[in-house]
Amino acid sequence: MSILASGSRAAVVEHAGAAVTLDHVSKTYGHGKTAVQALDRVTLDVTKGEFLCLVGASGCGKSTLLNLISGLDKPTDGSVRVQGRAALMFQESALFPWLTVAANVELALKLRGVGRRERKQRARELLAAVHLDAFVGKRPHELSGGMRQRVAIARAFAQDADVLLMDEPFGALDAMTRDVLHGELERLWRERGLTVIFVTHNVREAARLADRVVVLSSRPGKILTTFDVNITRPRRIESPEVSTLASEITDVLKGEVRRHGR
Numbered sequence: 001m002s003i004l005a006s007g008s009r010a011a012v013v014e015h016a017g018a019a020v021t022l023d024h025v026s027k028t029y030g031h032g033k034t035a036v037q038a039l040d041r042v043t044l045d046v047t048k049g050e051f052l053c054l055v056g057a058s059g060c061g062k063s064t065l066l067n068l069i070s071g072l073d074k075p076t077d078g079s080v081r082v083q084g085r086a087a088l089m090f091q092e093s094a095l096f097p098w099l100t101v102a103a104n105v106e107l108a109l110k111l112r113g114v115g116r117r118e119r120k121q122r123a124r125e126l127l128a129a130v131h132l133d134a135f136v137g138k139r140p141h142e143l144s145g146g147m148r149q150r151v152a153i154a155r156a157f158a159q160d161a162d163v164l165l166m167d168e169p170f171g172a173l174d175a176m177t178r179d180v181l182h183g184e185l186e187r188l189w190r191e192r193g194l195t196v197i198f199v200t201h202n203v204r205e206a207a208r209l210a211d212r213v214v215v216l217s218s219r220p221g222k223i224l225t226t227f228d229v230n231i232t233r234p235r236r237i238e239s240p241e242v243s244t245l246a247s248e249i250t251d252v253l254k255g256e257v258r259r260h261g262r
């Protein structure tokens with residue numbers, strides 16, 4: 001299945017092996033004098049199975065881009081093509097507080113039409129994959145922030161996603177928990193052959209996780225530069241290679257912030 005969201009520009013260029021194809025994608029919010037151009041002609045192919053990180057200064061259009069890829073919003077111009085199903089995951093886990101951990105995951109399965117017995121079993125398998133087998137009967141407020149994000153990951157997988165869109169999913173977590181979740185996400189990504197598009201402000205996190213880092217410029221958001229990351233996995237966030245790449249990305253971002261006088 002492919003999802004297509006398009007603006008007034010009709011042409012769609014589809015590339016073999018691309019999980020996501022963005023073709024001259026522009027997005028403007030509002031009209032007239034108060035219009036904000038969030039994205040300007042962004043063209044990008046994300047390969048199936050790729051782990052891509054998007055970084056950029058605040059307000060450069062990262063969340064807008066994820067919303068367009070998820071189909072939550074439509075581009076003003078250009079086209080967005082997604083091969084398969086995309087699931088979006090936010091900084092806050094956005095779980096239903098009155099449902100148990102298992103029921104939160106089962107709900108995603110129910111929405112896909114999975115039968116009662118199968119969804120109970122499947123939810124338990126997914127929660128076991130994120131090491132929450134012992135917490136299936138708890139409610140979200142009984143869990144730590146890191147555990148809630150694990151439930152959110154399991155729920156995203158319950159949507160049978162081919163493309164996982166993550167909007168600063170670990171931004172609110174402490175460094176230690178984030179480090180553990182980096183390892184878990186990396187494992188799940190590899191095991192399931194997922195495509196991940198991961199937005200972060202944290203350049204070290206991007207260098208730790210990505211096959212490719214895309215840096216967006218601000219006002220309007222455009223692709224400024226990309227870094228292919230050839231650091232051998234598994235990686236450590238504090239390794240010299242990750243640190244060196246993080247510094248290079250920071251230099252590009254600082255140049256961009258200076259250009260905007262912020």
Ligand SMILES: Nc1ncnc2c1ncn2[C@@H]1O[C@H](COP(=O)(O)OP(=O)(O)OP(=O)(O)O)[C@@H](O)[C@H]1O
Pocket residue numbers: 029030036037038056057058059060061062063064065
């Ligand atoms: N619904 C909206 N209506 C009007 N303007 C919007 C809307 N959503 C985003 N914008 C504007 O579009 C631009 C891009 O916003 P977006 O949230 O995509 O950036 P971002 O890079 O994700 O920011 P941050 O890193 O701070 O989360 C910003 O100038 C923002 O104010």
